[in-house]
Amino acid sequence: MVDTKKKPANPRKSRWKQDPxxxxxxxxxxxxxxxxxxxxxxxxxDEIAKKTEASKRMIYYYFGDKEGLYQSVLENxxxxxxxxxxxLKVENLExxxxxxxxxxxxxxxxxxxxxxxxxxxxxNIHNAVYLRRSEIIPQLNRSIIDKLGxxxxxxxxxxxxxxxADPLELHWLISSSSxxxxxxxxxxxxxxxxxxxxxxxxxxxxxxxxxMVLGLVVIGYEPRQIAxx
Amino acid sequence: MVDTKKKPANPRKSRWKQDPxxxxxxxxxxxxxxxxxxxxxxxxxDEIAKKTEASKRMIYYYFGDKEGLYQSVLENxxxxxxxxxxxLKVENLExxxxxxxxxxxxxxxxxxxxxxxxxxxxxNIHNAVYLRRSEIIPQLNRSIIDKLGxxxxxxxxxxxxxxxADPLELHWLISSSSxxxxxxxxxxxxxxxxxxxxxxxxxxxxxxxxxMVLGLVVIGYEPRQIAxx
DNA sequence: TCTAAATTGTACTATTTCGTTAATTTGTCA
DNA sequence: TGACAAATTAACGAAATAGTACAATTTAGA
Numbered sequence: 001m002v003d004t005k006k007k008p009a010n011p012r013k014s015r016w017k018q019d020p021x022x023x024x025x026x027x028x029x030x031x032x033x034x035x036x037x038x039x040x041x042x043x044x045x046d047e048i049a050k051k052t053e054a055s056k057r058m059i060y061y062y063f064g065d066k067e068g069l070y071q072s073v074l075e076n077x078x079x080x081x082x083x084x085x086x087x088l089k090v091e092n093l094e095x096x097x098x099x100x101x102x103x104x105x106x107x108x109x110x111x112x113x114x115x116x117x118x119x120x121x122x123x124n125i126h127n128a129v130y131l132r133r134s135e136i137i138p139q140l141n142r143s144i145i146d147k148l149g150x151x152x153x154x155x156x157x158x159x160x161x162x163x164x165a166d167p168l169e170l171h172w173l174i175s176s177s178s179x180x181x182x183x184x185x186x187x188x189x190x191x192x193x194x195x196x197x198x199x200x201x202x203x204x205x206x207x208x209x210x211x212m213v214l215g216l217v218v219i220g221y222e223p224r225q226i227a228x229x
Numbered sequence: 230m231v232d233t234k235k236k237p238a239n240p241r242k243s244r245w246k247q248d249p250x251x252x253x254x255x256x257x258x259x260x261x262x263x264x265x266x267x268x269x270x271x272x273x274x275d276e277i278a279k280k281t282e283a284s285k286r287m288i289y290y291y292f293g294d295k296e297g298l299y300q301s302v303l304e305n306x307x308x309x310x311x312x313x314x315x316x317l318k319v320e321n322l323e324x325x326x327x328x329x330x331x332x333x334x335x336x337x338x339x340x341x342x343x344x345x346x347x348x349x350x351x352x353n354i355h356n357a358v359y360l361r362r363s364e365i366i367p368q369l370n371r372s373i374i375d376k377l378g379x380x381x382x383x384x385x386x387x388x389x390x391x392x393x394a395d396p397l398e399l400h401w402l403i404s405s406s407s408x409x410x411x412x413x414x415x416x417x418x419x420x421x422x423x424x425x426x427x428x429x430x431x432x433x434x435x436x437x438x439x440x441m442v443l444g445l446v447v448i449g450y451e452p453r454q455i456a457x458x
Numbered sequence: 459t460c461t462a463a464a465t466t467g468t469a470c471t472a473t474t475t476c477g478t479t480a481a482t483t484t485g486t487c488a
Numbered sequence: 489t490g491a492c493a494a495a496t497t498a499a500c501g502a503a504a505t506a507g508t509a510c511a512a513t514t515t516a517g518a
Binding site: 044045046056057060065066 | 475
């Protein structure tokens with residue numbers, strides 16, 4: 001029993017300040033980890049309460065119930081990703097370079113946001129009911145389609161892109177490889193070894209995805225040769 | 230109290246035969262649905278017990294515990310998929326046709342086995358620990374790689390495939406699109422509408438995947454033109 | 459037919475886990 | 489300053505859920 005007042009071990013708990021936004025943000029941060037790790041049904045409110053500065057009651061105070069918290073987590077990570085997509089500028093690159101850049105950026109972004117990937121996987125297990133319920137999400141994600149649409153337009157105008165190139169299809173194709181690369185790493189490695197998940201393997205796959213997309217869109221494109229290992 | 234002996238409502242329950250395999254199979258069937266729908270932590274043993282012919286006691290009698298049951302479900306669906314892969318024969322097709330057929334078959338197989346897809350998603354959420362723990366799985370899944378390897382060898386020998394075509398990479402590329410198509414349908418549709426999930430949209434995507442793979446492998450391949458909608 | 463082994467049903471327990479009740483502390487404004 | 493609303497805590501309640509004890513029933517084989 002020392003220093004009960006002068007030097008509290010935890011400032012928030014012994015002599016807390018009112019700071020709702022910080023409390024909410026802290027809960028969200030911990031909850032994101034928990035739900036990403038164990039899913040909605042596997043995630044434990046008590047575990048989140050233990051790891052956050054705030055108490056369990058505060059979770060219910062601010063987020064209503066477990067589902068409300070999960071939905072907030074989902075909206076939060078989607079919003080964050082949108083911002084990073086918005087930050088990507090390719091207007092000044094010529095069409096082939098711009099498309100290449102978009103593929104690279106998408107591939108890398110997925111690798112760098114494993115928590116987001118896991119939450120999307122989990123949300124798909126739930127048939128996207130929480131995503132649909134959200135009001136802020138629908139108009140999200142437009143930005144990447146707009147960028148692809150602009151690049152396609154310019155490429156067609158320059159006579160170097162096929163005229164049937166479709167932005168939405170392209171986004172789907174690019175996303176599918178980029179997403180799967182992260183989402184199914186565990187089972188793929190277990191079944192087939194991790195040769196594609198070494199740094200060299202990842203670099204090769206990344207180049208393959210670029211080649212596939214360009215091969216589909218750019219007239220007369222020939223994939224770059226990759227040295228057989 | 231009628232007909233206590235002559236006409237039992239349920240033959241198994243009132244006058245059962247010793248038929249462990251049938252009981253196990255029935256439990257597995259119900260458990261597959263339950264775990265695929267709600268995941269490992271979300272799946273309910275009581276729910277499975279309610280839907281199966283057998284009693285809850287039998288689940289523990291045969292499978293030990295919840296995790297043992299989940300693992301059996303996983304091994305069962307993986308084995309089933311392997312069998313369907315083995316059944317696919319492309320040795321008699323020329324290389325381009327054979328590769329096309331493999332892509333088509335993979336794409337369609339994924340569409341037709343949504344329960345398997347969901348269980349793989351769930352297993353990835355669990356970092357594949359149950360798949361790794363399994364003894365029957367590792368040597369599974371070789372068959373598809375062998376088939377792709379054979380096609381690649383023949384294509385290269387005929388001088389029509391690029392020499393850097395790699396079976397494992399190809400399988401990854403083909404699987405990624407095919408898997409994502411099913412696994413992320415819910416969130417993708419929510420974000421971008423379901424134009425890619427109409428019958429026509431699916432046919433277009435399927436053709437795109439074929440074109441991408443052939444474009445990567447076949448020397449001088451030009452994608453087929455798809456009429457803009 | 460008799461007996462041991464296999465199989466099943468009932469009822470129960472211990473624990474986990476979501477969510478709440480009621481009281482305490484803090485900030486603010488009259 | 490003091491009253492009042494907002495923020496926060498600790499302890500508790502109720503339902504759900506995995507797993508079990510044990511007796512009862514059925515089968516298969518000597």
